[in-house]
Amino acid sequence: MKDIESLGLTKQRRAVLQTIHEAEKHLTANQVFDDARRLLPGISFATVYNSLNYLKRKGLISEIRFGTDASLYDRKVTPHDHAICNNCGKLVDLELPLPDGLLAAAADRTKFKAASIELILHGLCPECSK
Amino acid sequence: MKDIESLGLTKQRRAVLQTIHEAEKHLTANQVFDDARRLLPGISFATVYNSLNYLKRKGLISEIRFGTDASLYDRKVTPHDHAICNNCGKLVDLELPLPDGLLAAAADRTKFKAASIELILHGLCPECSK
DNA sequence: TTCTAAATCAGAATTATTCTAATTCTAAAT
DNA sequence: ATTTAGAATTAGAATAATTCTGATTTAGAA
Numbered sequence: 369m370k371d372i373e374s375l376g377l378t379k380q381r382r383a384v385l386q387t388i389h390e391a392e393k394h395l396t397a398n399q400v401f402d403d404a405r406r407l408l409p410g411i412s413f414a415t416v417y418n419s420l421n422y423l424k425r426k427g428l429i430s431e432i433r434f435g436t437d438a439s440l441y442d443r444k445v446t447p448h449d450h451a452i453c454n455n456c457g458k459l460v461d462l463e464l465p466l467p468d469g470l471l472a473a474a475a476d477r478t479k480f481k482a483a484s485i486e487l488i489l490h491g492l493c494p495e496c497s498k
Numbered sequence: 499m500k501d502i503e504s505l506g507l508t509k510q511r512r513a514v515l516q517t518i519h520e521a522e523k524h525l526t527a528n529q530v531f532d533d534a535r536r537l538l539p540g541i542s543f544a545t546v547y548n549s550l551n552y553l554k555r556k557g558l559i560s561e562i563r564f565g566t567d568a569s570l571y572d573r574k575v576t577p578h579d580h581a582i583c584n585n586c587g588k589l590v591d592l593e594l595p596l597p598d599g600l601l602a603a604a605a606d607r608t609k610f611k612a613a614s615i616e617l618i619l620h621g622l623c624p625e626c627s628k
Numbered sequence: 629t630t631c632t633a634a635a636t637c638a639g640a641a642t643t644a645t646t647c648t649a650a651t652t653c654t655a656a657a658t
Numbered sequence: 659a660t661t662t663a664g665a666a667t668t669a670g671a672a673t674a675a676t677t678c679t680g681a682t683t684t685a686g687a688a
Contacts, residue, residue: 378635378684397675412637417676434564437645438675451608462608467597474619478581478592481627486618489604497611508653508666527644542668547645552666567676568644 383408384419388429394440394459434488435459447484453493462489513538514549518559524570524589564618565589577614583623592619 605612
């Protein structure tokens with residue numbers, strides 16, 4: 369990610385991006401706001417949302433919108449899958465090689481022009497399945 | 499669905515259920531409210547939400563929470579997949595046989611106790627891909 | 629330096645959903 | 659038929675996530 373400098377990122381956007389990159393887990397917009405505020409105390413809520421949308425549009429972060437009420441933001445932008453706990457809502461990444469032809473088969477059935485395919489495993493996380 | 503009568507459904511819950519069953523497409527809670535109101539003019543918003551949650555718990559409807567801001571409600575309760583349009587947000591059902599062992603493989607990787615697996619095709623719907 | 633467009637800001641507005649407290653319904657027991 | 663207890667419903671308030679607004683600031687081009 370050498371070219372981050374060259375993207376016309378403002379310091380606010382850089383703070384948001386950095387926050388997401390440094391996070392251990394997926395963050396909500398609220399959590400991003402809290403953390404970004406530590407890097408850049410004056411940043412406003414609206415700017416965090418604007419920045420998240422901007423970064424998303426630029427492909428620097430991705431958004432996950434299922435499982436809980438709020439969207440989560442992810443530094444990983446390459447398509448990947450997730451597992452979500454039915455009990456506590458915990459969301460983790462899942463790297464799973466999908467069979468060839470699955471995307472084409474799905475596109476065929478729906479008449480959609482397929483861009484990507486995403487998989488969600490619903491179940492119980494290790495803690496909740498005890 | 500003969501046993502619908504026997505489930506101790508109140509008339510409000512029956513109205514909500516009927517609304518969802520008669521709908522052509524997936525509905526938001528708001529749309530359910532509007533339509534249910536036509537069947538049962540006095541029904542309140544809170545009751546629609548309570549009923550949706552109740553029916554979901556009973557397994558009579560299912561909820562879809564991705565793609566748009568609001569949850570969508572579905573009369574189909576058997577696990578099935580969806581395709582969503584990146585451009586207009588249109589959501590359609592997708593019946594796709596998943597390869598055997600995929601669920602087990604995913605569960606294995608995440609250490610989750612897997613319940614089901616769900617697939618989302620992202621792309622452009624026929625209208626938007628013109 | 630001046631100008632223009634984009635970015636940021638604070639806070640209001642909107643939207644989806646849940647909660648609360650009062651009232652009503654239901655069905656079992658008397 | 660009456661009482662009663664618990665569940666369901668209601669209207670509206672409360673909350674939470676997100677977007678919008680209009681004023682101000684900033685950055686870069688002329």
